[in-house]
Amino acid sequence: MIKKKYSNAAIVHNDGFFGIGWPVTSSLNLEDMKIELKKYFIEVSLIDISELQEHEIESDCLYITSSSQNKNIKKYYEDVLEVKFSNKNNLMPRYELIRAHDNKGYQGLLAKKLNLRFTPQYYTYKSFDVKDKTVMKGLGGAGSSTVSMVKSNSDIHKQTLKMGLQNTGLLDLLKNSKYKLRRRFKGENYDGKRYDINELYVLQEYHEGLSCDYKVLVFGDKVFVLKRSVRKGDFRASGSGLFDFEAEFSISLLEFSLSFKDDLVAPYVSLDIIEEDDGTLSCIEYQCVHFGLMAQIKAPFYYEKNNDNWVKCKNNTKSESLLVDSISKMVEEHACKIS
Ligand SMILES: Nc1ncnc2c1ncn2[C@@H]1O[C@H](COP(=O)(O)OP(=O)(O)O)[C@@H](O)[C@H]1O
Ligand SMILES: [Mg+2]
CATH class of the missing domain: 3.40.1010 (Cobalt-precorrin-4 Transmethylase; domain 1)
Incomplete structure (x- = not known):
C-alpha cells in the first residue's frame, strides 16, 4: 500500500x-x-x-x-x-534550488555537480583574462540587465566597476578609495582590504549567431514555451519584447526541458534554452522558485507528455493549481513510502 x-x-x-x-x-x-x-x-x-x-x-x-x-x-x-x-x-522546493534563485554563479556550480546540459561557465570575483568573445553576467537581474559581451580583461574590469558603483553603498565606496590611496602612497599591504569592491560574476561560453532563445516553463509534465528573438544588432533576447508564443517547437526541446527539471529534482522550473545550428540544446539560466509566469499565462497551448507521446493542449491552466499539482506529483514520485 x-x-x-x-x-x-x-x-x-x-x-x-x-x-x-x-x-x-x-x-x-x-x-x-x-x-x-x-x-x-x-x-x-x-x-x-x-x-x-x-x-x-x-x-x-x-x-x-x-x-x-x-x-x-x-x-x-x-x-x-x-x-x-x-x-x-x-x-x-529543496534548499539548493532556493539558493540557486537569482544567483547565476550558484546555478552553474549546481548544474556541474548534477551533470546537467548547462553552457560551460566560470564563477569568480577576481580579474580574468579572456581572449575570445565571452558572455559576462552579474549574478542576479533579469531582462539582460547584467549581461554583456566581453573580449578582454579591461572589458571585464569596466563591467565590474559599473556593477560596483550600482551595488556598493556610498560609505563603502569612500572607504574603498581612502584605503586604495593609502596602499598606493604608504605601501601598506593589507590595509582596508575589506572595503575592496569584489563583484561576483560569471563568464559563460558564447554561442555565436543565435537569432533567439527559448523561455520554457515546466510544471510536472506540462511544458510552456515562449520563443524570444534577439534585439536588433544585439545578441541578447531576454527583455527584447520580441515574443512568439505560437511557434512550432521541436520534440527535442520539450524532452530536454522535462529531463532538465527532473534532473534538478524540482517540481517546476523556468529555463532559458539556446539551440545551436546543429540542434544541440543547452541551458543558459534556470530558476526553480519566484520566476516570471508570462509564458504560462500567455501561451495559447502547452505540451504534455502522456505515455511517451507529446500532446498539444489548449492552455486553460491556472498558475496556483499548476504549482500545487506539480508539488503533489513530486511528493508522490519521490517522497512516498511503500509500507
Ligand atoms: N552563453 C550565451 N551565448 C549566447 N547568448 C547568450 C548567452 N547567455 C545569454 N545569452 C543571451 O542573453 C540573454 C540574457 O541572458 P540571461 O542569462 O538569460 O540573463 P537574464 O537574467 O537577464 O535573463 C539571453 O536571453 C540570451 O539571448
Ligand atoms: Mg534569462
Whole structure:
C-alpha cells in the first residue's frame, strides 16, 4: 500500500507575498493555493518566513516556499531555511534550488555537480583574462540587465566597476578609495582590504549567431514555451519584447526541458534554452522558485507528455493549481513510502 508521507502542508510567505504571480509585481493568490492544496493535504496553513525561526518543524508537514528578489529578504529566507531544514526533507522546493534563485554563479556550480546540459561557465570575483568573445553576467537581474559581451580583461574590469558603483553603498565606496590611496602612497599591504569592491560574476561560453532563445516553463509534465528573438544588432533576447508564443517547437526541446527539471529534482522550473545550428540544446539560466509566469499565462497551448507521446493542449491552466499539482506529483514520485 502506498502511504502518503505528509498529511499537512504549510505555505511559507513573506508579509503575505508568495512570488511571483502575474504581473511580476504581484503575489500568487494564497487563498487559491490553500484551496488547491486541500485536495491533497488534510490541513493547510500559512506561515510567515519570520515566524519560522521560532516554529518547530513538523515532520508530517510539507513546507512550500518561494524566495524574494529583495536581496536582504532573499538572504533572510536562505538563513532561516538552511538552519531549520538542514537535516530534513520536507522543504519544497529543496534548499539548493532556493539558493540557486537569482544567483547565476550558484546555478552553474549546481548544474556541474548534477551533470546537467548547462553552457560551460566560470564563477569568480577576481580579474580574468579572456581572449575570445565571452558572455559576462552579474549574478542576479533579469531582462539582460547584467549581461554583456566581453573580449578582454579591461572589458571585464569596466563591467565590474559599473556593477560596483550600482551595488556598493556610498560609505563603502569612500572607504574603498581612502584605503586604495593609502596602499598606493604608504605601501601598506593589507590595509582596508575589506572595503575592496569584489563583484561576483560569471563568464559563460558564447554561442555565436543565435537569432533567439527559448523561455520554457515546466510544471510536472506540462511544458510552456515562449520563443524570444534577439534585439536588433544585439545578441541578447531576454527583455527584447520580441515574443512568439505560437511557434512550432521541436520534440527535442520539450524532452530536454522535462529531463532538465527532473534532473534538478524540482517540481517546476523556468529555463532559458539556446539551440545551436546543429540542434544541440543547452541551458543558459534556470530558476526553480519566484520566476516570471508570462509564458504560462500567455501561451495559447502547452505540451504534455502522456505515455511517451507529446500532446498539444489548449492552455486553460491556472498558475496556483499548476504549482500545487506539480508539488503533489513530486511528493508522490519521490517522497512516498511503500509500507
Ligand atoms: N552563453 C550565451 N551565448 C549566447 N547568448 C547568450 C548567452 N547567455 C545569454 N545569452 C543571451 O542573453 C540573454 C540574457 O541572458 P540571461 O542569462 O538569460 O540573463 P537574464 O537574467 O537577464 O535573463 C539571453 O536571453 C540570451 O539571448
Ligand atoms: Mg534569462
